[in-house]
Amino acid sequence: xxxxxxxxxxxxxxxxxxxxxxxxxxxxxxxxxxxxxxxxxxxxxxxxxxxxxxxxxxxxxxxxxxxxxxxxxxxxxxxxxxxxxxxxxxxxxxxxxxxxxxxxxxxxxxxxxxxxxxxxxxxxxxxxxxxxxxxxxxxxxxxxxxxxxxxxxxxxxxxxxxxxxxxxxxxxxxxxxxxxxxxxxxxxxxxxxxxxxxxxxxxxxxxxxxxxxxxxxxxxxxxxxxxxxxxxxxxxxxxxxxxxxxxxxxxxxxxxxxxxxxxxxxxxxxxxxxxxxxxxxxxxxxxxxxxxxxxxxxxxxxxxxxxxxxxxxxxxxxxxxxxxxxxxxxxxxxxxxxxxxxxxxxxxxxxxxxxxxxxxxxxxxxxxxxxxxxxxxxxxxxxxxxxxxxxxxxxxxxxxxxxxxxxxxxxxxx
Amino acid sequence: xxxxxxxxxxxxxxxxxxxxxxxxxxxxxxxxxxxxxxxxxxxxxxxxxxxxxxxxxxxxxxxxxxxxxxxxxxxxxxxxxxxxxxxxxxxxxxxxxxxxxxxxxxxxxxxxxxxxxxxxxxxxxxxxxxxxxxxxxxxxxxxxxxxxxxxxxxxxxxxxxxxxxxxxxxxxxxxxx
Numbered sequence: 001x002x003x004x005x006x007x008x009x010x011x012x013x014x015x016x017x018x019x020x021x022x023x024x025x026x027x028x029x030x031x032x033x034x035x036x037x038x039x040x041x042x043x044x045x046x047x048x049x050x051x052x053x054x055x056x057x058x059x060x061x062x063x064x065x066x067x068x069x070x071x072x073x074x075x076x077x078x079x080x081x082x083x084x085x086x087x088x089x090x091x092x093x094x095x096x097x098x099x100x101x102x103x104x105x106x107x108x109x110x111x112x113x114x115x116x117x118x119x120x121x122x123x124x125x126x127x128x129x130x131x132x133x134x135x136x137x138x139x140x141x142x143x144x145x146x147x148x149x150x151x152x153x154x155x156x157x158x159x160x161x162x163x164x165x166x167x168x169x170x171x172x173x174x175x176x177x178x179x180x181x182x183x184x185x186x187x188x189x190x191x192x193x194x195x196x197x198x199x200x201x202x203x204x205x206x207x208x209x210x211x212x213x214x215x216x217x218x219x220x221x222x223x224x225x226x227x228x229x230x231x232x233x234x235x236x237x238x239x240x241x242x243x244x245x246x247x248x249x250x251x252x253x254x255x256x257x258x259x260x261x262x263x264x265x266x267x268x269x270x271x272x273x274x275x276x277x278x279x280x281x282x283x284x285x286x287x288x289x290x291x292x293x294x295x296x297x298x299x300x301x302x303x304x305x306x307x308x309x310x311x312x313x314x315x316x317x318x319x320x321x322x323x324x325x326x327x328x329x330x331x332x333x334x335x336x337x338x339x340x341x342x343x344x345x346x347x348x349x350x351x352x353x354x355x356x357x358x359x360x361x362x363x364x365x366x367x368x369x370x371x372x373x374x375x376x377x378x379x380x381x382x383x384x385x386x387x388x389x390x391x392x393x394x395x396x397x398x399x400x401x402x403x404x405x406x407x408x409x410x411x412x413x414x
Numbered sequence: 415x416x417x418x419x420x421x422x423x424x425x426x427x428x429x430x431x432x433x434x435x436x437x438x439x440x441x442x443x444x445x446x447x448x449x450x451x452x453x454x455x456x457x458x459x460x461x462x463x464x465x466x467x468x469x470x471x472x473x474x475x476x477x478x479x480x481x482x483x484x485x486x487x488x489x490x491x492x493x494x495x496x497x498x499x500x501x502x503x504x505x506x507x508x509x510x511x512x513x514x515x516x517x518x519x520x521x522x523x524x525x526x527x528x529x530x531x532x533x534x535x536x537x538x539x540x541x542x543x544x545x546x547x548x549x550x551x552x553x554x555x556x557x558x559x560x561x562x563x564x565x566x567x568x569x570x571x572x573x574x575x576x577x578x579x580x581x582x583x584x585x586x587x588x589x590x591x
Contacts, residue, residue: 050552051552051553063484063517063518064546064551064552064553066518066543067517067518067543067546067547068547070543071543071544071547074544091550092449092547092548092549092550093550093552094449116428117425120424120425124422283486287520287523357530390525390529
């Protein structure tokens with residue numbers, strides 16, 4: 001063996017030791033203690049949503065993913081180890097959802113196979129180079145030039161990595177921590193306490209200043225928790241960023257209605273009706289009766305036409321919405337104009353044809369029949385049906401008591 | 415044979431072996447339809463929409479159909495009349511009971527649904543996410559037939575029909591009288 005060979009081998013051995021040592025140290029080095037929220041986020045990011053394509057539990061917002069996240073949070077809070085939680089999830093939902101499968105059995109091949117293939121490829125490469133060198137005869141390779149090229153590539157890669165390092169937080173991976181993506185932050189914010197949620201939405205906006213979802217939800221949380229001015233500002237900005245984002249239209253309509261701006265609130269809902277909003281938005285609107293409350297506010301401020309237009313706008317997308325038909329009929333009848341009372345009654349009849357036990361339809365029609373149409377017998381039938389309902393809204397009970405159709409406290413017709 | 419050829423042959427053989435193994439092993443779908451079958455049924459304890467406490471363990475000695483449901487799920491709404499018919503047929507003998515675990519739903523909406531569509535069996539609405547995770551429910555509707563000894567006899571993913579349920583029960587009773 002020539003002296004140069006042993007020196008070269010020593011150099012390569014040193015390089016190998018430094019490389020492997022660096023990897024080992026970086027892996028076993030003490031990392032900052034994880035909070036419970038960090039652990040929940042990490043675990044949720046390590047498992048696939050069972051019903052989604054390509055989304056982790058942390059990223060998905062389907063009910064089962066939210067439920068599993070909540071279960072993980074409960075288990076973490078109760079002091080369960082990551083291993084116990086992983087085991088529970090795999091037991092319940094199968095190993096297919098585990099992004100970090102164990103090394104046991106057939107699944108262990110996902111760890112072994114890349115190493116095997118890499119080893120075989122390396123062996124093949126070495127064998128090819130040796131054979132190529134063995135052929136000889138050709139001109140000697142220009143080693144200094146090749147070495148310079150390799151060093152240049154290494155330096156360039158180092159500079160690029162260093163350039164992105166400032167974008168990463170401690171503990172994040174080289175390519176950026178996917179679990180800290182804005183999507184994950186938004187999902188976390190959705191289940192966080194208000195103060196924490198605002199902080200999470202703000203983090204999203206630091207990454208994506210024009211994220212309409214973060215602006216809308218931060219505005220909504222702020223407004224609901226008393227930070228009205230900032231809330232309004234966020235909601236207005238979210239609308240400016242994405243006028244077609246349905247959620248912010250609902251939030252701002254609610255905010256404007258509470259602020260007494262019924263016309264502005266109605267405007268947001270009319271825009272919403274023209275959007276292709278997910279069904280849940282319509283369900284939320286129906287459950288909150290926001291549209292009806294805005295229409296009542298408009299009618300009370302003398303804007304009956306705008307009120308009816310707002311209800312009709314909702315009826316275009318949901319023609320069988322008994323609650324909207326009932327509200328429409330009530331507002332028309334409340335004008336006491338004979339022609340509009342007739343039209344109002346027709347609308348109430350239509351509401352009850354769609355849903356014979358709609359509490360608003362029953363109470364409104366009873367009140368109109370008894371006080372405006374002089375048909376007390378028909379009103380009594382509606383009142384009887386109404387009193388048979390389980391837990392009717394208190395405001396309707398008050399209405400019927402006020403019109404003398406119901407005896408206060410008894411729940412029975414007068 | 416040269417080393418490169420040997421290596422290529424080895425890689426090819428390993429890949430072929432893997433393809434054969436993965437192509438013939440159980441799919442996740444198989445696992446989904448058999449998960450829990452034969453195992454002791456996880457706990458189902460909760461408060462019904464009427465406010466009383468219901469516990470699956472109190473039903474030992476009877477067959478129980480545990481149905482995971484949501485009013486926002488179309489197949490759930492579609493299967494509901496079938497469940498009502500199944501309950502009506504077995505109400506006299508009281509040999510099978512149904513419990514509905516409403517998942518990710520508002521209690522008031524569920525209560526209204528049952529008033530409007532029938533179904534006099536216990537319906538749990540509070541803290542049902544925990545129950546769904548314990549049972550490994552992925553998407554509603556899912557139904558589990560539990561034996562009188564408290565073991566899961568069968569699992570049905572998706573909507574059920576009266577005929578399906580009767581057939582399932584008859585086959586289960588034949589195996590576990």
